[in-house]
Amino acid sequence: MSMRIPKGGRLLDRGRRLGFSFDGRRFQGLAGDTLASALLANGQLLMGRSFKYHRPRSVLASGAEEPNALFGIGEGAFHTPNLPATMLPLDDGLRAESQNRWPGLKLDVGALNSALSPLFPAGFYYKTFMKPRFAWEALFEPVIRRAAGLGKPPRAPDPERYEHLYLHVDLLIVGGGIAGLRAAQIAAASGLRVVLAEQSHFWGGRAPVDGAQINGAPADEWINQTLQALEKAPNVTLLQDCTVSGVYDHGYVLMEQRLGGAGGQGGTPGRLRERLWKLRARRIITATGALERPLAFAGNDVPGVMLASAVRDYLENWAVAVGRKVLIVTNNDSAYRTALALEQAGLEVPAVLDARARADGPLPQQARKRGITVLTGRAIAAVKGRGRVKAVQLCRQDGSGDVLETIPCDAVAMSGGFSPVVHLWSHCGGKLLWDEAQAHFRPDPERPPRGADGAGFVIPAGSASGPMSTPEVLADAERAAARALAELGAKKTARAAPAKAEPEPEEPPLAVWVMPEQAPSKARAKMWLDFQNDVKVSDIELAAREGYESVEHTKRYTTVGMATDQGKLSNINALGVLSQALGSEPPKVGTTTFRPPYTPLSIGAIAGEARGDLFQPLRKTAMHEWHEAHGAHWEPVGQWRRPYCYCRPGESHADAVIREVQNTRNALGLLDASTLGKIIVRGPDAGRFMDMLYTNMMSTLPIGRCRYGLMCNENGFLMDDGVVVRLDEETWLCHTTTGGAEHVHGWMEDWLQCEWWTWKVFTANVTEQFAQIAVVGPNARKLLQRLSDTDLSAEALPFMHFTEAEVASIPARIYRISFSGELSYEIAVPAGRGLKLWEALMEAGRDLGIMPYGTEALHVLRAEKGFIMIGDETDGTVIPQDLGLDWAISKKKADFLGKRGQMRPEMQRPDRWRLVGLETLDGSVLPDCAYALGEGRNGFGQKRSIGRVTSSYYSPTLGRGIALGLVERGPERMGEVLMFPANNGTSSVIPARICDPVFYDPAGEKQNV
């Protein structure tokens, strides 16, 4: 029975009681508790169930490495799943729910899996669900997902806030234990910009719990003094509850800081819940400490079996005894501290089982002196008890598990030695050394992660770099700080006050991967390595027998280390077991890759402010508000919003489009064309440059004239199109597609800067400088002439010419170009006056039948004319020749981008799919993107297709469906009827006849007036 003991608890405020609930039951804890310590103090050992077998589980550790005690915290929209109880400071009113159980924690149906565990070996999913294939999605996956899975996501949007914060610093120190504090103390005096981040809610790390003495006093005193001094230092920022999640190239660091309680309990709308720090640090000291490893013995997952260091933490920090009778099992000296602490607190320690043949260091001797039974060469054969520890059967470590004795106890403290936390060192490529004496991996100082200057930018300090005793840890931190300061060129070197500690000699541990050494296979199937994912010694050994040699493959096959705790406690043990099974050694097998994040990041923290209105920038033209006010139904085009159509009250989108098309053909339409890209190209070499960019000749375009042009990439594929305008001798204006503006500008600069840097050409993307309005329809000239004194007659401003004029007293450029087949002008004015012009046009055109039209009407108008649209008729594999645009490809030019690509045999093939018009025999509208069925089957056994629909609309002008499509040898097959599958779930087909792609006014009479 775990319980609170009356005295002690260095982190507790015994005067403040906090109420909280767990699965609906009410409990009380104390200020300073974590959820884990408070549950243990209330005798609540059972905290969850394992992922695969639903085994009852309690807390195993006391920090971020906890695999078992994961909870859903908070209710409704405030709910957050999968939070480790060990990292949650208790708050008044906290509501915790256990996970992974149904219907209840005590009675769990899924525990049946445990009885069937021989049926769930390593690679179970891969082996079982290979065939039949459909059964995986239909049957196995849903069932497995319901039975497994951890917490549930909340059902409503999170009402709390998250934010990002960028900071550039000289030095980041990760870890607020004595090593981190010591390094910060030294760095503070240098005047450099320093951040010290601690993941937990308290400072000092393990040292105070382990009884460290600094400057002749308990470590707590030195820690408090140091903290007080650091708080006053203006160049040091201290961050608590702040987990460094990842270290990336160029000293970029991601840190998640949990505010106002380390997990969120009740929840307050609008409260800032987490801050994601995005740091640039010139140097990073990782003082991340070490994690104790579990031991692999049968029944090591039974509630009541814990890490020895955690047992000590709960006792010293929170005055919690995990049991009245605690057996210790170890392979090293440090666990004796747990024995001594328990004995000191008046609890019973029936024995220390030490796997080593001898244990004569100062700590074991002290234990013996205090009357604690120390049994060397001993191991645990089995833990008795199911919901909790009842007794332990012991055996020889070097035997096969013959039981020598059964010792009744209600908890077991285990220690398999300590592994430095090397994650952050490793994220960016820091390499590891196998330390034979300590049986652990530690950073190899010769092979650090290197920055752009070739120097290592991460420096490990304290236990994270190997040393485990107080004086060595402090000395190592001093070395690390001195190195960082020297490399950062710190000028001031005020000496920090000394921090001295007495030696704490310990005898070396014994590497123990399986306990006992010759354990039978039945026992190995009860030895847990990965507690969260239920991976046991037997699973790793099975993988090895099945031929898995690589640790990375074994990880994925068995899922070891793949749970939310990312194998902080399991990876090294699994590696030890694997290397033994392979008859190899740990350094030869190597570790799996350490990747960010160190602990899971919340989605809210990643999103930051990017939600709701701030989710993405929404680009608006100068007339956006007008469109909004006049019924615009929006279509996203890149980050722009463009009106798809303007709906009148009670009008459907389809009806609005029909009205807009007909009105534009018969009277007058207005289109906001501001989003089209506008790029100025100027210079003595601009003509030459334009001739390279476009497939047709642009250098010869006369001043005052417009020309439609095509742009291809190096492979010859059509990339963008638009109207080019010759503004003056040296200046061209290139119109691009809406989505292509930034890309085309970047493309131009790329060629100018990287290939043709001697050419005298400057470009500028002036898309945003201008509002552009298309005035389209038979009444277009009449309208403009009302607002402008400049002669806009067919003679003065012929088709494909432009002029500068005032329209509605606004200086404008008027381009006589048409994407609709109608008499049409595009008018560009400074964006700030775009709305004024739009309103003036609307007003002056009222009696001419003016109506705005949207992008869908624009599409229909151009499709009726057979004009192609980048992104509809092109998809990155289409060359201009496929679209019948040979006329726009210069035969005279020596070169242009894409010319060579278009000469390749694949592009010259006579049976390429080419542009045609398609008209259904019954006048219906073909499904967009439908494929034309051919004869026979292709190499994959699929029905052969011989073409596809690229654009398909109802044409209000013709009163029938029209489509453009790419068809094998299309233009050679005029009049042929193709079959297209109907998109209605049946096998019926729609016959459509191949026709000319220009459906309307093929002679171009309407635009040429």
Place this chain on the structure above:
Amino acid sequence: MSDGQKEEGALQIRRLHGQGMVLLRADPKEEKLAPALKAVCGAAMPAKRRIAAGSKGRQLAWMSPDEWLLLCTSEEAPDLAAKLSRRLRGCHHLVLDVSDMRALFALEGRLWREALARLSPADLSPAVLGPGEMRRTRVGQAAAAFWESAPGEARLVCFRSVADYMEALLENAASSANAEELGLFAG
């Protein structure tokens, strides 16, 4: 926090109008360049990442190794652009009045650095981004540039199409900054 509760010195965001801008691209080695800019703007050529003060409130910002931005009133922009182009006649250049291309914001209050640190990866410490320094960078998900215009005050420009997004973004960051001062740029 409602307007009525705004503390003394709290950061405020204001959208400004009437800013003129003239874009210039030229070879920095061109001899006519510095005298032309001096004559038109009254400012010396700004060094990399700098913004220089000129006469009559005009400013000249370094945009890239061969691009500068002249800040003036929107009324005088067409004129200054023409003048500049005239003075550069004979040397390859590009001058454009781009006064309508961008939106301008004032960030007023000493916490402007802490607000922008929530949105921009640029180093906002006074030692790096002091007076006369302009940073072209990212703010939220949009391109922007900002500089300290006076003690405790900054100016920010972005493209006009994202002005509403930028305003909402800045307001949001300002309310966070006003709610809790972190003291990151005090020293």
